[in-house]
Amino acid sequence: EVKHFPKEEGLDHSLDLLKEGYLFITNRSTAFQSDIFETRLLGERVICLRGREAAALFYDPQKFKREGASPNRIQKTLLGKKGVQTLDDEAHHHRKAMFMSLMTPVSLQRMRALIKKEWDIAAKKFSQEKEIILYDEAKKVLCRAACDWAGVPLKENDVEETANLLGLLFETPAALGPKHWQGRHARTKLEKWLKELVIEVRNGNFIPPEDKSLFIISNHRQLDGELLDADIAAVELLNILRPIVAVAVYICFTALAVFQHPKEAGKLRSNDENLLQNFVQEVRRFYPFFPFAPARVKADFTWNGYSFEENTLTLLDLYGTNHHPKLWDNPELFQPNRFSNWKDSPFSFIPQGGGDYDFGHRCAGEWVTIEIMKETLNFLVNKISFAIPDQDLSYSFNDIPALPHSKIIMKEIHLK
Ligand code: HEM
Numbered sequence: 001e002v003k004h005f006p007k008e009e010g011l012d013h014s015l016d017l018l019k020e021g022y023l024f025i026t027n028r029s030t031a032f033q034s035d036i037f038e039t040r041l042l043g044e045r046v047i048c049l050r051g052r053e054a055a056a057l058f059y060d061p062q063k064f065k066r067e068g069a070s071p072n073r074i075q076k077t078l079l080g081k082k083g084v085q086t087l088d089d090e091a092h093h094h095r096k097a098m099f100m101s102l103m104t105p106v107s108l109q110r111m112r113a114l115i116k117k118e119w120d121i122a123a124k125k126f127s128q129e130k131e132i133i134l135y136d137e138a139k140k141v142l143c144r145a146a147c148d149w150a151g152v153p154l155k156e157n158d159v160e161e162t163a164n165l166l167g168l169l170f171e172t173p174a175a176l177g178p179k180h181w182q183g184r185h186a187r188t189k190l191e192k193w194l195k196e197l198v199i200e201v202r203n204g205n206f207i208p209p210e211d212k213s214l215f216i217i218s219n220h221r222q223l224d225g226e227l228l229d230a231d232i233a234a235v236e237l238l239n240i241l242r243p244i245v246a247v248a249v250y251i252c253f254t255a256l257a258v259f260q261h262p263k264e265a266g267k268l269r270s271n272d273e274n275l276l277q278n279f280v281q282e283v284r285r286f287y288p289f290f291p292f293a294p295a296r297v298k299a300d301f302t303w304n305g306y307s308f309e310e311n312t313l314t315l316l317d318l319y320g321t322n323h324h325p326k327l328w329d330n331p332e333l334f335q336p337n338r339f340s341n342w343k344d345s346p347f348s349f350i351p352q353g354g355g356d357y358d359f360g361h362r363c364a365g366e367w368v369t370i371e372i373m374k375e376t377l378n379f380l381v382n383k384i385s386f387a388i389p390d391q392d393l394s395y396s397f398n399d400i401p402a403l404p405h406s407k408i409i410m411k412e413i414h415l416k
Pocket of ligand 1: 240243244363369
């Protein structure tokens with residue numbers, strides 16, 4: 001049976017995407033009562049997918065490719081050119097293996113210890129301040145930890161500016177006008193800095209530890225035996241530093257969840273690692289961050305009666321899959337306990353993409369993210385006390401990335 005995609009009328013729905021943001025695909029999936037439909041965005045036909053079966057299809061590397069999938073405005077800010085996100089097949093597996101080699105249990109523990117140290121130092125400062133903005137402080141903490149973890153030298157005087165530049169890379173991809181251009185300029189500046197550093201490493205003028213990202217990326221050999229172009233090495237180094245700083249978004253949502261769910265937060269006083277883990281997983285499921293993953297059809301195929309034509313842009317709804325009413329009980333309730341006997345599936349819980357780490361595009365940094373969040377949650381609940389003054393804690397589903405509008409103002413911070 002050949003099926004027609006449910007399809008919305010109209011020449012282009014890019015403005016609706018801007019208006020509806022994270023809910024764009026969910027709204028239409030609900031209206032069509034279908035986890036698959038077609039629309040038009042930025043002047044081209046686009047297939048939208050949501051849910052577990054659709055995610056399994058999307059992450060089948062025989063069916064979808066990443067070549068040409070990311071819009072230019074995303075490459076100019078968030079991703080850069082010719083990094084791991086744009087590769088397919090053997091070239092992708094080889095580059096991805098380089099990233100995954102950085103994610104050993106020892107290096108994850110090193111990150112956790114760094115985050116603990118940085119929050120301890122920051123807390124002493126916070127206790128002297130009238131109030132702090134958690135988002136801005138988290139970006140600085142994460143920037144120091146990211147550079148240390150990656151072996152990138154960073155002077156204390158440069159922390160604030162570097163944290164802000166790295167922040168612009170993920171704050172501006174969907175922005176319009178001057179804000180968006182700030183992101184492009186930030187990328188130019190950061191790539192120049194890291195490219196020069198890679199050249200210094202290759203010349204032997206700067207010697208980073210051999211197990212750190214700077215060393216490994218600078219000396220990485222491609223399948224043809226050649227080193228990466230220094231520009232691309234800089235892009236890949238930013239693929240480490242940028243998303244670590246982006247965990248600041250999840251840190252704000254973690255603090256919001258602690259504030260909104262004092263009973264759940266109270267359970268964490270026991271310092272139980274499993275409870276920390278469940279809470280963090282629920283933060284990553286519940287709050288919006290990365291909206292959709294993009295790919296293109298590799299070659300014509302048919303799936304469940306729908307025909308997919310070569311090169312068609314296809315978006316997988318990450319946020320909507322994490323809230324799918326068929327996959328989650330009461331998806332709109334914040335319930336960390338749902339993860340206590342949750343059967344792991346690579347396609348239903350996909351805040352950082354789904355499928356396989358080594359042979360697909362699933363986020364290389366998912367484990368690092370979880371370690372950072374657990375240590376930060378422990379800090380917020382067990383190491384300090386604080387007050388949340390009146391402020392606008394709401395967030396908008398059409399801001400990408402969404403963030404509590406006040407960026408979480410905290411005061412009366414005391415070490416416990
Ligand atoms: C890919 C989300 C943190 C490194 C991705 C993807 C998503 C994502 C949605 C793409 C999945 C796809 O295209 O199918 C996030 C979120 C994070 C985060 C929400 C929280 C801040 C990190 C961290 C690192 C990292 C901390 C590194 C330390 C990467 C890399 C890729 C990637 C290298 C490309 C993987 C590939 O193309 O094969 N991430 N990520 N991410 N992420 Fe993350």
